[in-house]
Amino acid sequence: MSTRSYQDAVEHLNSLQSNAATLEAVRASGGRLSEFAIPEMLEYLDRIGYTPSQLNALNVIHITGTKGKGSTSAFTESIIRHSKPEWKTGQLRSIFTVMTSLRVSFRINGVPISESDFAKYFFEIWDRLVANQSPGKVPTTPPMPGYFRFITLMAFHVFLELKVDATILEVGVGGAYDSTNIVPSPVVTGITALGIDHVFVLGKTISEIAWQKGGIFKKGVPAITVPQPIDAMKVLESRAEELKASKLSVVPDNSELSALKLGLAGSHQVQNAILAVELARSFLEKQTGVAQDPVIPTTFKTGLVKTRWPGRCQTVVDPKRTGFTWYLDGAHTVESLECCMQWFVNPDVGVPPQKAAHSSTASTRILIFNCTSGRSGESFLGKMIQTMRLRLALHEREKDAVLFDHVIFCTNVTYADGHFKSDLTTKAIADSDLTELKTQQALASAWSSLVPSYPKSHIHVLPSIEHAIKEVENIRSTTNDHVQTLVTGSLHLVGGVIEVAGLSNVAL
Template sequence: MVPVDIVLARLLALHPKRIDLSLDRMWRVLDRLNHPERRLPPVIHVAGTNGKGSTVAFLRAILEAAGFGVHVYTSPHLVRFNERIRLARPGGSVLVEDDELVDALATCERLNAGDPITFFEITTAAAFLLFARHPADVLLLEVGLGGRLDATNVVDRPIATVITSVSHDHHEFLGDTIELIAAEKAGILKRGVPAIIAPQSQQALSVIERHAERLRAPLRIGGKHWSATPDRDRMVFRDGNGVMELPAPRLFGRHQLDNAGTAIATLRCIHALRIPDTAIEQGLTSVEWPARMQRLARGRLAELAPEGAELWLDGGHNPDGGLAVANALADLDRRDARPLILIVGMLANKDCQGFLMKFAGLARAVIAVPVRQDTALPSEEIVQIARRIGIPAENCDSVGEALAAATSLGLDPAPRILITGSLYLAGEVLAANGLPCLIHPLE
């Protein structure tokens, strides 16, 4: 068998790297594959700027706790491409194995016959082929970029659509206003299909409501039809069916209440699934989603951190993501005050200043590191941006060196260190740390 990394590298090299939002190429390859998108299990389609992956993780954890077989499609991956495709199995879904993935990719490449197609499109087609080959009760399908013209938006009759928090990101593809971005996300709404909407700005919500009205898609809006709020160390979920007192989500941060609430609201409006309350409770406490306020308590990099320090990892990379993480860190600081050090690597197409501004007054220092991507923002520029907004900054050549620099600061008490700014950096960190991608719950 050809190694999966070799196949993926060939696809990356042969096909256009530039994103070109269109469904024409998808329809062509799916037609040659005899339309696997028509043979999928019932689909829950999830779009949004921030929180898509966490919401999908909550949905999977709850559904599997209820005994359902669940396929999952997410992107990007952190360490291995196989993370993007989970196949339903008794006892819980598993990452697709290399031999099945290579076979599906080879089939798609052969039938595409060298026609133009992007890497995301051909790998999405391969995922649909795999999902169609294996039985499952539900497919959780995460949008890659935008929604209206995303490669996943060939599913014409999902059982529910979900839009998580909408904010600024990918301006070059989706537009430079919240209204334009929200319109792209709302492109996944389907006629008559219930749509569950996370709490939104009024600008985004107005656009989504107009799209839903035109399609007569029933809406369940966070803050209006349902809510998820903290109550000491627990979570209270309210909707038209009543009040649920639940354990706090295992994923840490106030923003995860909205993501958990979005997942619960989704499942409670799909009556055919009949999710017991006990499965919701179990899902909230067992959910795993790496690089989202993940505590790195063990591993090679953790051992390089200053003695007694806390080491955290989050893949946030836009201003709203930065605000969510900054709020989570502020909550941690109220429980246990420590100086905060940020180790930051970002891509050049992200709003680095907008992101770092959320940590002004909270971070003691920024240590900038490179990200191994062609489109990475030079670490020297991150230093300049941090200093402009009043955060002392320096740059290092690696995360390991950055941890050594944090040690040399001699902070007392030992610092809280957050590695952040990019999911690509998060993947590098998890690989370098040398442990399985597990979530360590807050202690």
């Protein structure tokens, strides 16, 4: 009998995950299965007792893009919360950004809902779906929704029950066929940068990606985007006209924000902050009926400075291990990994300035890396190494051409006994890949190819995150150096390190 606990809710939710074979079948379909996504999602919405028009009460800011949409969502929510402290904000963060706990995807006034609330709302939706499985108008609709659809349905329910004044809704995948794309009339829609690296990862042209992302445009609703590649911009303009958006605006440059110390580190965050400012400005004008000052208000700046998002260009001093500093960035595309290295290889972050290079406090630098099976590890690592060397030359540190003393390639499996933390469980990786460490072996081979002189004994291929943490501790035990460890390539990897290393109290 179900205990109706948070853990029980997580186990029920994990039962809805698609396995690796199913995901491969979807990819092999060439996207044809996506055509049923919105009709099926609407059928599930009806089964839990809501109509699409009721979702308009959520006052949605809908955000998509291939990079930066999580940061933009975080900036936007913080701006609105600090501008209107009497309002209640709701935010659904993409499940792909979940690092340590599923409940952090659901935020009220910037704070994750509690485990007890998660369990309560989860089973309210679960029970409605189980009780109402009669065949509907769409014959392809499975009896229960998949993992990501369920999360979206639950978010709608939570935010309606709590009567939020503003909902920041982050697209999970794509746009047109995403499970979040059933709100008839959001207040404003936004598109972050359309990264060229996704063209290769997804096997689509930039125009096809833009068509998908532009699918969130709605009739009579303003749309805002950052500058895009020419072909992508043409498609977005066409989609805005096709879907009858009230207007499509491109955000201007803003030198004022470039000088502001944003709450999220990295120079690449400036563009995300500019988009967030314009989304918040449009939203507040519509909701209050008051024209916004073209000068950025102090409340907006406060929101940008106080924005927090764990696992993005984040420095964490280990509270329990003396001489350990962790650098956490869930970058998982070629472009975001380039941004990660631009952040880390910096005198203010992972590399001391030249004058301090020979100080008495030496550092041992370690890279812990993983990426999703099927992506090109060589291109990922190649871009990281190239950016690292350029940054070292910029800071007159060419002698440190290979910055890391050790590199560790491990799976996203949380514990040494082969188990995942329940919130981080994934069925999307084939068992054979995990057992044989295929991805990790390929990464190690790629690293050796890219840096032929690198000592093989300093390249570690390990089966779990717990193994990786123990290896870092072993390296520290052989030296008195301060250990600086960069963790990147996967948000699940970052979340697992936070969990196993016991960093939750300071990192989250």
